[in-house]
Amino acid sequence: MTGGTAPYLLEMDSRLTLEENVKEDFLKPASLLYEEPENLLKQEVRELSMYNAMISAVSGGTTRLSEIASQTGETTSTCSTYMKSLMKLGIIKRETPYGEKSGRKSIYRIDDNMFRFWYRFIPANTSFIERGADELAWKRIAPSIPEYMGAIFEQICQEYRWGKMLEGESPILFQSLGRWWGNAPVRKKQTEIDIMGIEDKAHALFGECKWTKEALINSQNRISHVFLSNAAS
Template sequence: MFIGRKRELAALERLYESGKFEFAVIYGRRRVGKTSLITRFIEGKNAVYFMGVESSAMQNLENLSVNIFEYATGERAEGAFSSFQAALEYVFRLAEKERLILAIDEYPYAARASKSLASTLQLLIDRYKDGSKLMLILCGSSMSYMEDNVLAYKAPLYGRRTAQMKILPFGFADTCRCFTRFSDTDKALIYGVAGGTPQYLLQMDDRLSVEENIKNTFLNPSSSLFEEPENLLKQEVREPALYNAIITAVAGGASRMAEISTKTGAETSICSAYLKNLISLGLIRKETPYGEKSSSRKSIYVIDDNMFRFWYRFVPENSSIIARGASELAYKRIEPGLSDYMGSVFEEICRQYLWKLLLTGKSPVEFRELGRWWGTDPLTRKQAEIDIMGEQDKDTALFCECKWRNEKTGAEVLDTLLERSGLFRYSRKHLYLFSKSGFTKGCEERAGELGFVSLVAYLDVLKVLLSD
């Protein structure tokens, strides 16, 4: 069953329907569903699909040749073109009279094996594009390679592409659509532990409880997810040990650059470069208090991928007992921290809810961006935090508090949010209180008195996100 990617498919269809030469670059982290997207798109269309392999140029050329011959003759044939240029030129000529897609998946493997491949493509695109009906797709999982050698200004193919797509993990709504048997609460928990990466979601079984899923994957040494974060780093970066140490430090609470440097024993300049790479991979996110510049000294680093965040938060500290098969004991140690862990996951789900309201014209505040704020309350001189805030203009903003607890949220939480919103000089405010378990009668009455408050239970968040 194919789920999600409606915008990406629609964009590819628009390119296809133009009838002229198109060149789309698709890239994104491993396991995120790029190949499934391409496979779905080319279904029923004239297409040559070729996946690069981590092998020699000759092997890649042979594989490409087989795919081309199979398309041209309808039969699997042996043999190979004399060169990549001859093979690709043949495809361009096939596309002179009919719409044809050439999809090169895992392009970095083929391009690394044949150093002249990018220049060959550049040459042929420039020669044939004006009269060609070819739709060329280059796809890659090596984010750094695609950005530096395909998209960058100095790359041979720069300026030739007509579209680019960075494929990201699913949001909460599409994650929910992957499962029919999980309860509404369990869907949030699964999103919290597995994130929105399709390949990781496939490891989850909605016939089982969340506890059983965690035991079968993260707490099982034979599971593919047990070593997935470390394996992915080995595939993506040259020095996985230091990258691993940096993510471990961030997961352990070292959120500022100086703290990360101290924990890892690496200089801040080195940590900065490595963090930049982790950000480009979508594993780490740099956060700055809302309204402040990204260069602010208050900036912190957090793990941006739920699966990585869960793994680094709970697996390494229990690795010894997990290796001995004691998944029950490991889960007993993990379970008390799950509710606290889900706090930031729920905040992200609520942000997605707010964006959905905005994009459907139902938001009381037309914000430009959303973010978290933290700083010192000048009255109490204590640290204060606002889970989500967003500004429409200098006079209007929204402020939100999110509570993932098993008890109803009371009026005192609303009053605290009201008080903290007073730290900002907006004449018009709208407050949102999000709660996993609903609200007390006192909270509902207080919200009614204020008149500019929305109380939103988790089930209402889910309903909005899953609506078309």
């Protein structure tokens, strides 16, 4: 939720639950993070409404440039210019299937998780937040948290695999990791690989990451370790 930014992390209280932290830091009009993304954008760009529309489109799952243009009512050329600015700011990233050159398969994703969380949940609940109904806002947000965590868990798993390789515990000495998506010739349908890394023509790593809110074992202090061990192996 914080994108790893130190001042935002300091707003989080490890003694509080996830729900309590979200309410305190995002769902109160006076909280630091309630208007933070828009305040940051105001310092960097002029046409705030257009940039808001672009980020909102990507946050809602519209990831291809032509689709973003259609949703915002702008030309692909105009959208491309705005996207380049957002990439320079570290808010948006352009992603291409692993091992392929940039092309029609490229998609846009929000690169800063604070922006990703904010645009995913805050604008849709502004009317509740400004009326002090943080409990109602949280009830609308909570069911979507596991879905939100899916892409973040993929990042965590990639970091885990990098750590294992640097510790000498990886059977594959990849130089990079990434996702791959496209048409699988054998299956003859669209396929996605969550983690992929190639060492050479004969050796590669493939992984699938699945996030679940359900405990895999009874010992709560080992759950995160089991998630990483099982999902990233």
